[in-house]
Amino acid sequence: MTRYIIIRLIQAVVTLIVISMVIFALARASGDPVMLMAPPMATLEDIEVIRQYLGLDKSLPEQYWTFLKSMARGDLGKSIQNRRDVTTLIAQRLPNTVSLSLPAIFLGITVSLILGVTAACRRGTWLDNGVRYLAILGQALPSFWLAIVAISVFAVALGWLPTSGMGGPANYVLPVLTLSFFMLPIFTRLIRSSMLEVLDSEYVKLARIKGLSERVVVWKHALRNAIIPLLTATGITFATIITGAVIIETVFAWPGIGRLMAEAMIRRDFPVIQASVMLVAVVVLMVNLLVDIVYAYVDPRIRY
Amino acid sequence: MSSELAIARAGFGTRVRHIWQTSRRLPLIPIIIMSAVVFVAIFADLITPYPPNEMSLPDRLTPPFFMPEGSTAHILGTDTIGRDILSRMMYGARISLSVSLMVIAIASVIGTFLGMIAGYRGGRVDAVLMRVTDAALAFPALLIALLLAVALGPKFSTVVLALSALSWAPFARMMRGEVLKLRGEDFVAHARVIGCSQARILIKHLFPNVVNTLVVLMTMSVGLVILIEASLSFLGAGIPPPTPSWGSMVADGRNLFDRAWWISLFPSLAIGSVVLSGNFLGDWIRDKMDPRLRQL
Numbered sequence: 001m002t003r004y005i006i007i008r009l010i011q012a013v014v015t016l017i018v019i020s021m022v023i024f025a026l027a028r029a030s031g032d033p034v035m036l037m038a039p040p041m042a043t044l045e046d047i048e049v050i051r052q053y054l055g056l057d058k059s060l061p062e063q064y065w066t067f068l069k070s071m072a073r074g075d076l077g078k079s080i081q082n083r084r085d086v087t088t089l090i091a092q093r094l095p096n097t098v099s100l101s102l103p104a105i106f107l108g109i110t111v112s113l114i115l116g117v118t119a120a121c122r123r124g125t126w127l128d129n130g131v132r133y134l135a136i137l138g139q140a141l142p143s144f145w146l147a148i149v150a151i152s153v154f155a156v157a158l159g160w161l162p163t164s165g166m167g168g169p170a171n172y173v174l175p176v177l178t179l180s181f182f183m184l185p186i187f188t189r190l191i192r193s194s195m196l197e198v199l200d201s202e203y204v205k206l207a208r209i210k211g212l213s214e215r216v217v218v219w220k221h222a223l224r225n226a227i228i229p230l231l232t233a234t235g236i237t238f239a240t241i242i243t244g245a246v247i248i249e250t251v252f253a254w255p256g257i258g259r260l261m262a263e264a265m266i267r268r269d270f271p272v273i274q275a276s277v278m279l280v281a282v283v284v285l286m287v288n289l290l291v292d293i294v295y296a297y298v299d300p301r302i303r304y
Numbered sequence: 305m306s307s308e309l310a311i312a313r314a315g316f317g318t319r320v321r322h323i324w325q326t327s328r329r330l331p332l333i334p335i336i337i338m339s340a341v342v343f344v345a346i347f348a349d350l351i352t353p354y355p356p357n358e359m360s361l362p363d364r365l366t367p368p369f370f371m372p373e374g375s376t377a378h379i380l381g382t383d384t385i386g387r388d389i390l391s392r393m394m395y396g397a398r399i400s401l402s403v404s405l406m407v408i409a410i411a412s413v414i415g416t417f418l419g420m421i422a423g424y425r426g427g428r429v430d431a432v433l434m435r436v437t438d439a440a441l442a443f444p445a446l447l448i449a450l451l452l453a454v455a456l457g458p459k460f461s462t463v464v465l466a467l468s469a470l471s472w473a474p475f476a477r478m479m480r481g482e483v484l485k486l487r488g489e490d491f492v493a494h495a496r497v498i499g500c501s502q503a504r505i506l507i508k509h510l511f512p513n514v515v516n517t518l519v520v521l522m523t524m525s526v527g528l529v530i531l532i533e534a535s536l537s538f539l540g541a542g543i544p545p546p547t548p549s550w551g552s553m554v555a556d557g558r559n560l561f562d563r564a565w566w567i568s569l570f571p572s573l574a575i576g577s578v579v580l581s582g583n584f585l586g587d588w589i590r591d592k593m594d595p596r597l598r599q600l
Contacts, residue, residue, distance in 0.1 A: 015439045026455035140579035142531060144538045145554055145572035152561035235442040242444040247535060251558070265450045266540050273454045277447050284442050 001296065008292055012285045019281045023274055024067050028060075076275035079264070086275040090257060096166065097249070097256030100175055101241050108180035108187060113223075115184075116191025120199060121218055131188060138185035143244065147178045147251040166255060175252045182244035183237060190233055194226040201225075231295050235288045242280055331588045334581035341578055345398040352391040353379075357546045360386035368566050381566040383556055389570055392548035396571065399549045400578070403463055404529040408522050410468040415475020416518060420506055422476065423483030434480065440473040445532060446539075453541035463542055467529055478521055482514040516593045524586030527579035534575050550575050 119131040245258035264272035364386035380389040422433040449466035537551030557567025
């Protein structure tokens with residue numbers, strides 16, 4: 001087990017280094033920062049001074065090393081747009097994204113559990129087909145459009161809820177609902193197929209023979225085992241939520257990191273994007289590492 | 305007597321019924337939608353009623369023809385600066401389709417190459433390649449696309465590059481699994497015994513056996529790629545304006561949905577129906593070619 005954890009840790013570090021190299025390369029490809037900083041009247045000597053000041057006169061490996069060191073110190077650069085520390089910008093926005101996505105994840109998982117399990121138990125009926133078509137439809141409709149429709153119906157036409165921004169609990173309703181809808185199709189499908197497999201197994205048959213009520217068999221014996229393979233989908237969930245957050249926060253003018261990224265994209269504010277992507281990369285890697293370790297712990301066959 | 309012969313001898317009515325029964329087994333609606341979109345995309349220059357970027361301020365915010373103030377001059381209405389929605393959607397089909405075709409071509413070549421090598425070689429090569437694939441699969445697709453759009457500027461090539469960088473991983477995964485299953489088969493061993501080179505075994509012996517799966521995955525990816533492209537355009541990281549794209553058209557109309565819903569509704573419907581058709585076609589081809597792939 002220790003060996004497994006060590007191997008996975010090394011792999012995670014290597015992945016992180018590769019990602020940082022890609023980001024570094026893109027940062028260099030995104031244009032010459034000297035030209036952005038230099039005033040229009042700058043002489044060649046001035047430009048050379050700025051170049052030295054920014055450390056751009058050094059060799060590429062040296063520059064990369066400096067880049068790594070400042071990353072490790074948590075110094076992710078300054079936003080081009082307002083010269084503020086990117087770290088502070090992200091730290092300000094992060095809680096808003098968390099407070100939006102946690103209820104959405106909770107709601108999404110609950111609803112897809114109910115839908116997936118009911119569909120699997122009534123395989124082949126109209127209910128199962130209905131859930132399946134709903135999942136297919138949910139995957140095909142552009143989610144940003146769904147958010148727009150939700151705003152125009154519930155906020156503009158009916159006036160029940162605020163259109164955008166943050167504020168009271170009412171502001172949470174539409175973004176949380178649409179964000180949770182993001183993960184519904186994938187999750188319902190996964191749970192349904194996992195449940196179908198488990199319901200076919202010997203121990204479920206045994207539980208039925210023992211005379212347990214159908215409710216206990218399904219929700220206790222079967223569901224507990226059906227959830228284990230879903231652990232590996234945690235990484236996918238996370239990626240879906242991040243993608244969803246960028247779009248949903250943009251539509252609802254929600255001041256989270258998703259919107260920060262979308263705005264930075266429009267202003268071509270590279271340091272902000274770079275830092276956000278690096279942050280997400282670290283979190284994704286950590287989540288996956290944790291999932292792998294938990295999974296290896298639960299299922300001993302996985303270990304090396 | 306074979307059924308073809310029976311039909312050839314039978315009368316016209318039977319033949320029509322036979323064609324009808326065969327066609328009923330085809331996913332007709334998805335096929336019609338897809339062919340219509342392909343047709344429109346190819347001949348957009350010839351059939352659009354207006355140039356896609358022609359502004360006409362007096363006609364701005366004209367509703368679609370079935371609305372009281374609508375006119376048949378602009379069947380699906382116009383946007384805030386009087387551009388014809390239908391014409392823009394037709395050109396948008398061209399963008400969506402060409403992006404997704406290019407992306408799928410690039411992604412499937414890279415993914416198949418890496419996946420087959422990983423599956424065939426196994427060992428350390430496999431371990432490294434699959435780690436990279438896992439990392440690519442786990443990373444939020446949209447972020448890489450945003451990163452590339454900022455670094456390289458939003459243009460056609462950036463969008464294709466970004467989407468390809470995201471889409472090769474599922475292909476690599478799938479192809480590796482298929483090759484892994486076939487690697488131990490006798491025909492591979494025989495090929496090796498008679499001295500085939502590794503490249504020859506991969507291309508001539510293994511590839512024909514995995515091409516079905518590849519086609520299925522390619523069809524199923526069309527919808528996904530169109531959807532991500534639309535999200536990118538919606539966020540402003542896609543093909544830059546004024547080139548019409550379905551995603552950016554939805555974005556254009558998003559603040560006007562209560563007054564001018566047609567600006568964003570019709571492009572959204574186009575995205576939804578094309579993605580749905582793509583998924584259904586993929587399902588159908590999968591069942592036709594190999595029902596064992598059900599779990600895909």
